[in-house]
Amino acid sequence: MKPMLCKSILLVSHELTYTGAPRSLLNMADVLRELGWQVDIWTCKRGEFQEEFNKKGYRVDFIDFENSQWLYKLKEYQVAVFNTVFTAELCVRAQCILRSILFIREAGNISQLVRECGISEKTLRNINEIFCVSDYAKRMIRLQCHSTNIRVIHNWVKDESFHRMNWVKDSMIHYLVSGTVEYRKGIDIAVQAFLNMPEILRSITTLHIVGRVPEWSHDYWEQVVPKNNKRIIFHGEIQNERERMELYKKMNVFVVSSRDEACSLVALEGAMLGKVVIMSENVGAQYVLKDNSDCLYEVENVAQLTRKMSQFTSRRKLLVEGLMMRKRYLETSTKKIYRKKLEEYIT
Numbered sequence: 001m002k003p004m005l006c007k008s009i010l011l012v013s014h015e016l017t018y019t020g021a022p023r024s025l026l027n028m029a030d031v032l033r034e035l036g037w038q039v040d041i042w043t044c045k046r047g048e049f050q051e052e053f054n055k056k057g058y059r060v061d062f063i064d065f066e067n068s069q070w071l072y073k074l075k076e077y078q079v080a081v082f083n084t085v086f087t088a089e090l091c092v093r094a095q096c097i098l099r100s101i102l103f104i105r106e107a108g109n110i111s112q113l114v115r116e117c118g119i120s121e122k123t124l125r126n127i128n129e130i131f132c133v134s135d136y137a138k139r140m141i142r143l144q145c146h147s148t149n150i151r152v153i154h155n156w157v158k159d160e161s162f163h164r165m166n167w168v169k170d171s172m173i174h175y176l177v178s179g180t181v182e183y184r185k186g187i188d189i190a191v192q193a194f195l196n197m198p199e200i201l202r203s204i205t206t207l208h209i210v211g212r213v214p215e216w217s218h219d220y221w222e223q224v225v226p227k228n229n230k231r232i233i234f235h236g237e238i239q240n241e242r243e244r245m246e247l248y249k250k251m252n253v254f255v256v257s258s259r260d261e262a263c264s265l266v267a268l269e270g271a272m273l274g275k276v277v278i279m280s281e282n283v284g285a286q287y288v289l290k291d292n293s294d295c296l297y298e299v300e301n302v303a304q305l306t307r308k309m310s311q312f313t314s315r316r317k318l319l320v321e322g323l324m325m326r327k328r329y330l331e332t333s334t335k336k337i338y339r340k341k342l343e344e345y346i347t
Contacts, residue, residue, distance in 0.1 A: 007078050008040065009040075009077060009079045010041075010076075011039060011081050012042045012043070012063075012080060012082045012090060014043075015043065015044065016043050016046065016048070016049040016053075017048070017212075018048065018238075019212075020105065021083055021084050021105045022052075022083075023052075023265060027155065027338075029053070030056065031156075031338060041060040042070075043061070044087070044090075048239060071097060074094055074097045074098050075097065077098060078098065078099070079099045079101070080100045081103050082101065082102050083105065084103070085102070085106050085110055088119060091127055092123050092126050092127060095129075103131045103132070104132045104137065104141055106140075107137040107140040107260055107284060108260035109184055110124075110141065110144045114144070125145055125147065128149065130147055130150045130151070131152075131153055132153075134287065135287070136283070136284035137152075137262040140260075154263070154333060154338065155263050155268060155285075156338035157329075159334065160272065160273070161272055161273050161326065164249065164273070165274065165322065166274050166275055166321075166322030167319075171204060172204055173205050173206070173252050173253065174205075174250060174252050175205065175252070175253045175255055176248065176254050177190045177209050177257065178211055178254075178266045179211050179258070179264075180212055180214065183259070184258060184260055186257035186258045186259045186299075186300070187257065189280075189305060190255045190305070191207065191225055193255075193257070193302050193306040193309055194207045194232070195226070196302065196303070197306055197310050202231065204313065206232075207231060208235060209233070209234045211237060212237035249273060252276065253277075253312050253318070254269075254270030254278070256283050257305065258279075258280055259282060259299055259300065261279075261284060261285070262284045263283075263285045267285035271288045271326065271329035272333065274322040274325060274326035275322055276295065276318055276321045276322060277295060278296075279295065279296060280296075288328045288329065288333065289328070292321075294321070
């Protein structure tokens with residue numbers, strides 16, 4: 001394949017936090033650069049995740065979008081990709097000047113964002129071209145935007161497994177819930193399911209929680225985890241990518257208990273590492289499960305999740321399912337697969 005030369009693409013981020021949307025945008029930037037594009041990053045809001053872009057040599061500019069001068073700068077680019085529904089209005093304005101794609105990272109929560117964050121339904125319906133990350137997300141977006149021009153590009157995550165097996169170490173089975181601590185992520189569901197596990201399993205199981213607690217979610221967080229429970233370990237937000245991955249490698253079961261999730265990079269990372277991944281039916285990344293009902297549960301069904309979590313205290317099940325998840329990662333979520341699809345859709 002012959003790479004393109006002298007093509008410029010603009011990626012616009014609504015924020016630069018250590019969360020899924022900016023991480024996915026960085027992954028996209030890496031692949032676009034491999035395909036020969038000159039990639040520039042604009043952001044609506046400064047943030048600590050900018051350092052991850054800078055480490056890889058990307059130029060990141062904070063843009064005052066209240067000033068219409070940014071529209072004139074668009075002429076320097078052939079394509080612009082606007083990340084998340086929070087940039088929808090910018091995308092509508094830009095598409096009069098150049099090919100503009102709104103990459104929606106949200107799903108069922110779009111209706112809530114429209115109500116609470118001042119995002120216009122009319123704006124969403126006027127977008128010419130939409131990308132999203134899963135068939136689940138596509139269904140949700142169609143319900144809200146009534147758009148037919150929606151393409152699905154599954155996310156990818158870097159392969160850092162080194163072909164390790166899903167062994168149980170220190171006689172303890174480690175469960176992980178990772179993501180921004182908020183109601184939509186359903187951390188309360190995972191915690192309650194974990195606490196409801198049979199008493200005989202309590203001495204061999206530990207739940208780890210990783211994620212930032214936004215100021216607006218403090219009340220929710222205070223109600224989620226019982227005080228002084230030694231079986232539950234809260235790590236907070238882990239900004240160091242290597243440190244985060246080292247913790248993930250020590251886990252046995254990833255639980256994605258979201259009430260609504262367009263994809264879930266955490267699920268893909270769990271599959272990549274050959275871990276068991278249990279998720280709700282409202283998580284877009286369920287394509288990595290294929291037809292495995294053992295790892296899928298009805299959203300908000302705590303009892304069902306408890307049973308799923310309990311059955312993976314079997315060391316044999318952990319190994320067998322871990323190998324299956326690793327296989328599914330290689331079939332669905334590698335850079336090579338993503339690159340082929342992105343090249344097809346962008347060029």
